[in-house]
Amino acid sequence: MPLKIYNSLSRRKELFESLIPGMAGMYVCGPTVSGESHLGHARPYITFDVVYRYLMYKGFKVRYVRNITDAGHFEEEGREAIDKINTRAALEKTEPMELVQKYTNLYHWAMNQFNCLPPSIEPTATGHIIEQIAMIEELLRAGYAYEVNGSVYFDVMKYSAHYDYGKLSGRIPEDLLETTRQLEGQEEKRNKADFALWKKAPAKHLMRWKSPWGEGFPGWHIECSAMATKYLGKQFDIHGGGMDLLFPHHESEIAQSTICNQVAPVKYWMHNNMITINGKKMGKSYNNVITLSQLFSGDHPLLEKAYHPMVIRFSILQTHYRSTFDFSNEALQAAEKGLRRLWDAYTTLQSLGRMDDQGKTDRGLDEKINILLEGFEEFMDDDFNTAKVLANMFELVPYINSMKDKTILPESLTDETWRKMKTFFKIFIEEIFGLQAPGQTTDSKLEDVLQVLIDLRKIAKAKKDFVTSDRIRNELSAAGILLKDEKDGSVSYSIQ
C-alpha cells in the first residue's frame, strides 16, 4: 500500500516516493542543548521516531539524521556574575562544553525513557564548523552572501530575484523588509530580511572559532544545511521539525542549500504542531515550560502527579501530529488509563491460545476484525494517522477481552485472522508505535512477596474469612497494588 505524506511545501498530501528506491533519507532538527528539554520538545522526537520506525516497516533502508545544536551563546543562567569574579582558574569559569555535555546527557536520557530509537547519525554543530565555513565560502563565491565587519549575511533580496524565497512559509520577501522588530546587528545587514551565516564573536562570547572572517561562530540556519548535505546528499527525502521552525529556519535552509547545491534540498517537508498549555505554546519565552524530568517526577506546580514516559508517548500518538495538543492533567490521566487498558488487552492477546481452525468460523466477526486490522496500515499510510490506528485498536479490545472470558471463542476466527491479529498488534504497538508496558516491576522478590499474600488471601477466602481477605486487598490497594480476582479463579495484580 502506498504511503502518503503531507508536504508543507505543497500543502497537501503527496504520494511518498523516495529519491533512491528502497532507501529513505530523513533529517530532523534536534535540540539546542543549552537547557533541559521540555514537553514541547518531546513531540517532534516522538513523532519522527514513529515516522522512522514506520518507514523501516514499509521496507525502506532509512538513514535518520538528527542534529544537536551545541554552538551559540552558551551560558547557564546566573553563572555570568560568578565568571566576572573568577577569571583566573579554568575550572571556575563557565565552560560551554560542560553545559553541552550536561544537557546532551539529559536529552539522551529522556529519549531513552520515551523509547525513541537513536538516529543513524547524530551530528553536532561544533563538530561541523569546517563544513559550515566551506558552505559560507561557497555562498560568498556565488554572490549570494556578503561580509561586514567579520560577519557574513545571506542576501535574501538577491536570492528572491532568482528563486522563490518564501515558498515554504508562504512569505513575501518584500513584506519582510517592513518588519518592525529590532534585531542585533541589524544595521550591518543590507536588508532586514537577510540572515546571518557567520557572526563575529564579541569579546565576551565564549564559543568562537577561527574563520576567513575572523573569530566568530556560525549562524543558526547553516548547520542544518551543512550537515544534511554531508550525510544525506544534495537532495534527500524528508526534512522534519516543529512548525515554529518553518520560518525563518527552514525557509533559509532551502535558500542556502539551493545556492550551494544547485538544487532544492528536500522533497517532503514535514512539520509537527505545537504542544500548548492553557492554549498557549509551551516555550521558554512564555515561561510555561514543564521539563521532561519534572514531567516524569511530577515535580512542578502544574502537575497533579508524575506521568510515565509511555503515557506521554501514548497521548502524543493519540493526537495527529499536525494538530495542536493541549496539555492538561485530565488529558494525561485519561491517557494513562487508556494506555493501561490497551496494554492489558495486548498482553492478554499474546497469552491467548486456540485450537486449529475447526470450521467454527463466525464470518461476520472475522470480517469485522479483519477490517479493523487492515485499518492499521491504511491509516498509517494516510499521513501517519496514529490516532486512528489507536482507535481501531481500542475497538478490538472488547473482542480480545471477550475471548479471555470465553464469551467469544478464539476459534471463531480463521487461522489467518487470528495470526494477523497477534502479529499486527505486536508490530504496531511495539515496533512502530514504540510503546512499552506503562510502569511494570520486574523485581522478583516483590513478586514472591505478593504471591505469599495472594495465597494467604486465597486461604482466607476459602474459609469465607472475608475480613482478612478484604484487608489484604485493601491494604495492598492503598500501597498502589491492585488485586483482581479473575473469572477462572486465578488472581492477577497490577502495580500503579
Place this chain on the structure above:
RNA sequence: GGUCCUGUGGCCGAGUGGCUAGGCAGAGCUCUGCAAAAGCUCGUACAGCGGUUCGAAUCCGCUCGGGACCUCCA
C-alpha cells in the same frame, strides 16, 4: 499590522459531502461474597449567521473566539 492555522458531545481528541471515530468521565445492567477488572446498553456533538447542494459538522462567504509565525524557539 502582514501571512497562515483553528473552533467538534462534561473533558481530550479523530474524521469524511449522505454511512457508529476512539479514549477518559457519567448512568443502567451482567458477572462477583464484596470489590476491581471485564462485557453489554445509553449521549445524537460539530462556534454563530448566510450561501452552494437532493443532502454539509465536512465546500464558499461573513461575524465572533482561540492560536502559530513574522525575533531564539520543537
